[in-house]
Amino acid sequence: MPTYTPQAFTIAKKFPSAENVWTFGFEGTLKSTPGQFVNVWIPGLNEKPFSIARDFENEIWLTVCAVGPFSTALCEKQVGDRVGIRGPYGKGFGFPSGITPLVVLVGGGYGMAPLHNAGIMHQKNGATVIAITGARSAKNVLFVEECQKSDFETFVTTDDGTLGQKGFTTDILEEILDERKIDLVQTCGPEKMMKRIAEKCRTKGVLCEVSIERYMKCGFGVCGQCTVDGTGERMCKSGPVVDGNYALENIPEFGVYHRGPEGQKIMW
Numbered sequence: 001m002p003t004y005t006p007q008a009f010t011i012a013k014k015f016p017s018a019e020n021v022w023t024f025g026f027e028g029t030l031k032s033t034p035g036q037f038v039n040v041w042i043p044g045l046n047e048k049p050f051s052i053a054r055d056f057e058n059e060i061w062l063t064v065c066a067v068g069p070f071s072t073a074l075c076e077k078q079v080g081d082r083v084g085i086r087g088p089y090g091k092g093f094g095f096p097s098g099i100t101p102l103v104v105l106v107g108g109g110y111g112m113a114p115l116h117n118a119g120i121m122h123q124k125n126g127a128t129v130i131a132i133t134g135a136r137s138a139k140n141v142l143f144v145e146e147c148q149k150s151d152f153e154t155f156v157t158t159d160d161g162t163l164g165q166k167g168f169t170t171d172i173l174e175e176i177l178d179e180r181k182i183d184l185v186q187t188c189g190p191e192k193m194m195k196r197i198a199e200k201c202r203t204k205g206v207l208c209e210v211s212i213e214r215y216m217k218c219g220f221g222v223c224g225q226c227t228v229d230g231t232g233e234r235m236c237k238s239g240p241v242v243d244g245n246y247a248l249e250n251i252p253e254f255g256v257y258h259r260g261p262e263g264q265k266i267m268w
């Protein structure tokens, strides 16, 4: 059962994951599914949603990119400091059982953090995992070591070619989809990237899941802040993870625009 009031968690571990990106470790479990998220509360400042990057072996990880006032204040927290956490919320990634699938995880930006968590779960279910992690530049790429240590077949792309293959995650995914029989693709990252991936998977008839993050306040379906045009669904309840074909066919704003805190349209 998720918690609806923040519980105090002490930061037990903190390490850099990329430039301006920190991973925080807390002791305990949220009994979450990979792809779900929590709301983190800093008293007197605000509360914001973050994906769960690990929730096993009595360790919870959150990977935070400093982009504005809240995330910067969170990244300044140190081991021993406490924050409030409530959740877990939302619908996470799917884990098909009964077969041994070949799964491809495609992460852009901080997207590889929750995907790595999903990959561990796929492995426990007997799946083989391929990870493609991409970013603008070498200093922005996340979780390469974690993917390699977890024995995922790991590919890296950077826009400027400073690490791995020069280009986009979608270039490598397209090659893999052309050459190998993939059962499932799961992706988290920039929405234009995810839309392209969903379209490619639809063409190839490969099951695909995308993580649609919208501006969230309550996190559990009450405030209506995170509804999407087309279906009116609340992404904190029906998402953030949704089927790629479903998103392409029913959510016209997918990969095109999202809404800010006042409901204003912002193009991706």
Ligand SMILES: Cc1cc2nc3c(=O)[nH]c(=O)nc-3n(C[C@H](O)[C@H](O)[C@H](O)COP(=O)(O)OP(=O)(O)OC[C@H]3O[C@@H](n4cnc5c(N)ncnc54)[C@H](O)[C@@H]3O)c2cc1C
Binding pocket: 037, 047, 048, 049, 050, 051, 052, 062, 063, 064, 065, 066, 067, 068, 069, 070, 071, 072, 110, 113, 213, 214, 215, 216, 217, 240
């Ligand atoms: C389901 C979900 C999972 C997320 N997981 C992560 C994660 O694992 N790591 C991470 O670094 N970030 C994650 N985010 C984004 C994170 O919530 C925002 O980056 C953060 O709230 C920024 O707040 P700020 O005050 O620092 O920046 P601001 O200057 O307020 O905003 C910077 C940008 O962050 C986004 N943002 C701000 N507030 C929210 C909000 N309440 N809900 C959604 N987006 C917001 C907007 O796109 C905004 O343009 C996630 C968002 C969602 C919805």
Ligand code: FES
Binding pocket: 215, 216, 217, 218, 219, 220, 221, 222, 223, 224, 225, 226, 227, 234, 235, 236, 237
């Ligand atoms: S964030 Fe309140 S309904 Fe989704």
